[in-house]
Amino acid sequence: MFAHNKRLQYTVRVSQTNPGLANLLLEQFGGPQGELAAATRYFTQALGELDPGRKDMLMDIATEELSHLEVIGTLVAMLNKGAKGRLAEAAEEEAEIYRSITGAGNDSHLTQLLYGGGPALTNSAGYLWTAGYIDTIGEPTADLRSNIAAEARAKIIYERLINATDDPGVKEALGFLMTREVAHQLSFEKALYAITPNFPPGKLPAMPEFERVYFDLSQDSEGEEDAPEGAWNSDENFTVVADREAQHAVDGGDGLAEVRLDREE
Amino acid sequence: MFAHNKRLQYTVRVSQTNPGLANLLLEQFGGPQGELAAATRYFTQALGELDPGRKDMLMDIATEELSHLEVIGTLVAMLNKGAKGRLAEAAEEEAEIYRSITGAGNDSHLTQLLYGGGPALTNSAGYLWTAGYIDTIGEPTADLRSNIAAEARAKIIYERLINATDDPGVKEALGFLMTREVAHQLSFEKALYAITPNFPPGKLPAMPEFERVYFDLSQDSEGEEDAPEGAWNSDENFTVVADREAQHAVDGGDGLAEVRLDREE
Amino acid sequence: MFAHNKRLQYTVRVSQTNPGLANLLLEQFGGPQGELAAATRYFTQALGELDPGRKDMLMDIATEELSHLEVIGTLVAMLNKGAKGRLAEAAEEEAEIYRSITGAGNDSHLTQLLYGGGPALTNSAGYLWTAGYIDTIGEPTADLRSNIAAEARAKIIYERLINATDDPGVKEALGFLMTREVAHQLSFEKALYAITPNFPPGKLPAMPEFERVYFDLSQDSEGEEDAPEGAWNSDENFTVVADREAQHAVDGGDGLAEVRLDREE
Amino acid sequence: MFAHNKRLQYTVRVSQTNPGLANLLLEQFGGPQGELAAATRYFTQALGELDPGRKDMLMDIATEELSHLEVIGTLVAMLNKGAKGRLAEAAEEEAEIYRSITGAGNDSHLTQLLYGGGPALTNSAGYLWTAGYIDTIGEPTADLRSNIAAEARAKIIYERLINATDDPGVKEALGFLMTREVAHQLSFEKALYAITPNFPPGKLPAMPEFERVYFDLSQDSEGEEDAPEGAWNSDENFTVVADREAQHAVDGGDGLAEVRLDREE
Amino acid sequence: MFAHNKRLQYTVRVSQTNPGLANLLLEQFGGPQGELAAATRYFTQALGELDPGRKDMLMDIATEELSHLEVIGTLVAMLNKGAKGRLAEAAEEEAEIYRSITGAGNDSHLTQLLYGGGPALTNSAGYLWTAGYIDTIGEPTADLRSNIAAEARAKIIYERLINATDDPGVKEALGFLMTREVAHQLSFEKALYAITPNFPPGKLPAMPEFERVYFDLSQDSEGEEDAPEGAWNSDENFTVVADREAQHAVDGGDGLAEVRLDREE
Amino acid sequence: MFAHNKRLQYTVRVSQTNPGLANLLLEQFGGPQGELAAATRYFTQALGELDPGRKDMLMDIATEELSHLEVIGTLVAMLNKGAKGRLAEAAEEEAEIYRSITGAGNDSHLTQLLYGGGPALTNSAGYLWTAGYIDTIGEPTADLRSNIAAEARAKIIYERLINATDDPGVKEALGFLMTREVAHQLSFEKALYAITPNFPPGKLPAMPEFERVYFDLSQDSEGEEDAPEGAWNSDENFTVVADREAQHAVDGGDGLAEVRLDREE
Ligand SMILES: [Ca+2]
Ligand SMILES: [Ca+2]
Ligand SMILES: [Ca+2]
Ligand SMILES: [Ca+2]
Ligand SMILES: [Ca+2]
Ligand SMILES: [Ca+2]
Structure with a gap:
């Protein structure tokens, strides 16, 4: 079973609120290459896996991905912290609120209007997370390859996000998350190569x-x-x-x- | 652009109609590991690819996957051929029709009732195909890994389907399709290894x-x-x-x- | 961050494999009233919540729901354990495999064919989990009411599942999960009443x-x-x-x- | 059965066209907390309900929500009235049309390009309405709680929309719709409390x-x-x-x- | 605005409960060619239409389709009436309940387990209704053609359902609904031909x-x-x-x- | 089976990159009225069709729609060519990258961030393509009407896109694609009228x-x-x-x- 420690895996330090950036980061919260997809991919594999060593690895990494989901979601929440209150409190004139949520560089209507500034299980375009992103089929030589590919994709998306912000605390936290995808990719590769033969996958x-x-x-x-x-x-x-x-x-x-x-x- | 030849890539010989088996085969027609997913995955990568050699490979294989989609869809159509006319023609008593479409071993209500026995872009549970299955992100060292994994998964699903039928013509056609996934996996692996360095993917x-x-x-x-x-x-x-x-x-x-x-x- | 202990929150003792029942239980694994929906509903609320007491409660309960997801997923895996190997190993004649996966009382084609017997993030009809099930909007007097309702619904689905099995170990584990929904409903009600005024919700x-x-x-x-x-x-x-x-x-x-x-x- | 009267439940007076605002209002037309979700939630409950008093209440309120759907859809249509003709008529230079539909403060590409300015069954981010928003399970003590929560959420979304516009006619119509959610919440609460015991829900x-x-x-x-x-x-x-x-x-x-x-x- | 009369447009007389048939009928309740799709297709067109005559026709027919949705939903509710209580009341032994909901000829697990026997906004395979079924684009010469096609499809699905039941009351009600699709198709054709020129659609x-x-x-x-x-x-x-x-x-x-x-x- | 020729059906000449316009064009790549929907609609009908003449026509046109998909996808790729490298190469300052991808007139975050500038199977709002767009039911008098309507809708969407760009090469290619929808509509109309009687559709x-x-x-x-x-x-x-x-x-x-x-x- 799971336990939760209130300290994050990596400390989150955000220089200033930025709902537009928060919206971009949703890509790795509720997007196809994001942390919920990673966590549930490995978690479902762990439950179905019979080999105790691979099962442990899958659960170790699934648990870390859940902790990454918390880090990226916390980044989103911090970046939205100022915006969160605006609509709810109506602290500004209506026209000003309208401008602030629909202006250039701020694509976070949905986050603010529908989710009140909390992190939402959508990608950066507001598409709701779907289990169609999960490609687990219950056969290790296929699933491990899926995991390797998933980590490679997630690494690239983090790279693109890092290139789009100059907030040093955000860059650093994203850099940590990106690094861990590299480490996981390596573990999955070694787990795949530990199965012989692994090509072609299956029996026939x-x-x-x-x-x-x-x-x-x-x-x-x-x-x-x-x-x-x-x-x-x-x-x-x-x-x-x-x-x-x-x-x-x-x-x-x-x-x-x-x-x-x-x-x- | 595409051209179409009326001869299939592989001849389809079905021993007898079997709508229940047709329904299982939909998994590789409109399912997550199926041929439409394969064809569109490589086709979208080909369009965005700048390297002429990889672009050619991606279009070669995308075109073959479209041809596989035709083979599996034709298998479904043949297996449903007898059932297709029943509801439309009402050639039987109503109670008999009801029994034949809801009986044990026949899970193809949807195929018959909604799609009239034609192959449908759903998986074997009737879930509509979604582009959420496509994991292309436009970076070759990630996308090629996704392709390798996708071919491994498709190989396994074909294997499971082959194990569930004893119709020799169906087995043979499925065996061909399964074999080609192995060949494609190999090509994608070689294309990935031809990029150096390819680990970790990306620049940062x-x-x-x-x-x-x-x-x-x-x-x-x-x-x-x-x-x-x-x-x-x-x-x-x-x-x-x-x-x-x-x-x-x-x-x-x-x-x-x-x-x-x-x-x- | 999260940590994982290999002991489940509740011991799982299954009398015999039963893939048809496994399929029904998916309702609470990847279905709309299931444990992934519960865990992500409270987790996203916790991340966006500013009040430290409510934030803690939401994270406490989110963590428990993740642990329930593990229990229900483990039940599914145990119930499928015999069936898992059949297709992969082709240990039986093809016709027998076909009969066993499509026969009356066994609706788990998808589980076996597509997911290889592992627990899948779908409901019992194979519909892929979607974040459309999550109704968090980032306002406590609304979200707590959503949580109360969600726990009431989950309690009823567990009740229906308990009524559909006579396996004592499955009944007991489901009874525990059902009981905890009652406890959570009570906590959310008390949290709602602790906010005054809470009706009508909001400011206007x-x-x-x-x-x-x-x-x-x-x-x-x-x-x-x-x-x-x-x-x-x-x-x-x-x-x-x-x-x-x-x-x-x-x-x-x-x-x-x-x-x-x-x-x- | 239903009948339709050409007078709206509440008169709609819009000061000027504003496709960006129209787009925000889609949240309550085709969004998760919107009027289609409300109407279909209560309508499906009414059809399955056996108690004549609750059945009547559910149908009364479902019918009102359909009438609200008409009010909010009419607001969207009025706000888009000027923009509707632009693309169709090509009354302006292409570059001007491009600027007007993609400019800051106007996020209504989809409304205009795909739906021609008519109200669309999407939320404000263009996500297609899905029955995954409907949480009816056919047990009154759960469903009434779901209804209470749904009304609370809808009240808040209307509040946020009211805070984002200074058009007095739009504010007034939204204020009416918001008010009715409060009234409905109250009815559902009273209907829940009229069932004893109602906690815990169900029998077990x-x-x-x-x-x-x-x-x-x-x-x-x-x-x-x-x-x-x-x-x-x-x-x-x-x-x-x-x-x-x-x-x-x-x-x-x-x-x-x-x-x-x-x-x- | 809408009003509701407790008399159905067509009297529903069901000979005996039949949850399997109820499940098939869901195709026209929450399926792609069903009555919710019809009602919302014409209703959204009516709201966006500027021509008063066509607007009236669209609202007339939308209102009738809502009334059809009530008829088909009531058929589902009647066919499920016996089954509704079983799981909730646990009036039978667990093993018997399991057999009754998973047996051959009864594919209504979802209806009973998840929706408690009420009509659900899904097709007969449990796929949740989506606004992706609605093809309104806000241009009459295209939308009227879409309506003509939609009525033709709905007519055929009703025909297939009529051929699958021998319950005279169900056949008669379905026959009425089928007939009305023919009438609507005719109206839409006449409305299309009343626009000249109507081919090719549009201006360019x-x-x-x-x-x-x-x-x-x-x-x-x-x-x-x-x-x-x-x-x-x-x-x-x-x-x-x-x-x-x-x-x-x-x-x-x-x-x-x-x-x-x-x-x- | 299919073959691919590297020459497009229509030459693509783009004056300058424009990721915002690329994003609008996605509507016809992965949107509901787009070319993938057209190609798969006719292809699935062709596979299920028994009449050799209609089958040939459906496959002729499906093959052309695939070739259109290639043209529109190539337009998207060309329009994104400059933007593609920015995030990946980090050739600019982070703040500049952020501004360029979130600025007014550029709604292509998703294309660049998630898909790396390649054409994606989404509509212009980032909604993932779904087979819910396909309305094939396997009965020619209904399906041909669906095809006529689909071509009419596609013609209008192309018209709106043409009105929103002043790039002569883009206008010309879109004009060709629009024209072909008119030609296809005509073929489908003639195929429908060749069936007598065709109204009402079906037998009953x-x-x-x-x-x-x-x-x-x-x-x-x-x-x-x-x-x-x-x-x-x-x-x-x-x-x-x-x-x-x-x-x-x-x-x-x-x-x-x-x-x-x-x-x-
Ligand atoms: Ca460990
Ligand atoms: Ca070649
Ligand atoms: Ca605590
Ligand atoms: Ca009344
Ligand atoms: Ca009238
Ligand atoms: Ca030909």
């Missing part, structure tokens, strides 16, 4: 005649390919099929569909 | 003091950890922080949050 | 001429009302307006809409 | 040993609690459990999970 | 050189087309472009993309 | 006594109708029922609902 073998074929389906008008070759289609692993006629009905059949119907059908 | 450096730390946040009641160690926390790369008191306010601050308010705030 | 006064009026808008054909009166429309607090003509344009205007346009408009 | 009794316990799960670093006590945890009703060790496995078991598997599993 | 002219061209993009392997010609590509209105090379870069350019960048970009 | 006859009735449900306060009559209610096809009493229980029953319960119910 691939059909050998189609496993190392590269279909060159996007071509120039002349039916040629002048894009530079890459490791993804040019090395000893791949047979490139560029002839249009050889690309369909690759089983040698007629490429059509049929079903046997009962008499009554 | 991690904070060195937190990059190789493992926080042991899930512990036994005694504050200990008896789960087996793994590569993810035990090797030379990681400093494990297990002491509860050392886990919060790791910056050395008070772990609290503050913001400087203007006088008027 | 109601218009006195319309505050205690009851519009009898649903009537019999004869323009009368033969439904029994209730405290909601009959006591000294309410003036009932039953005359159809007196029900519209209650401001005394013409009941139409107008706007002044600029010349150029 | 709580487990007495856990019903009045307060788990102090969020604590200071020293394992103490220096937040002010409140009625929610300090009075005769609650036993506070603050000792970390006493917080898990509260049933006295080992806090672990087990399931009995069949031999073949 | 099409480019004449591409307006009557049919691109034959799906062909046989031989680059030919052996599908039967139809009015859609063969009459005097269309120039068919079948040559693959003539299908791209139809403007005569290079078919590539370019943008002029600022120096700093 | 309407009830003659209710098929040509117009219920005047929205009236003035005096129970009269002073809106101008229209073809939709005034010609020989319609009997107008204006008397309120004659509008309910039109079957001649009591307008109430009943169900026969089993003894045990």
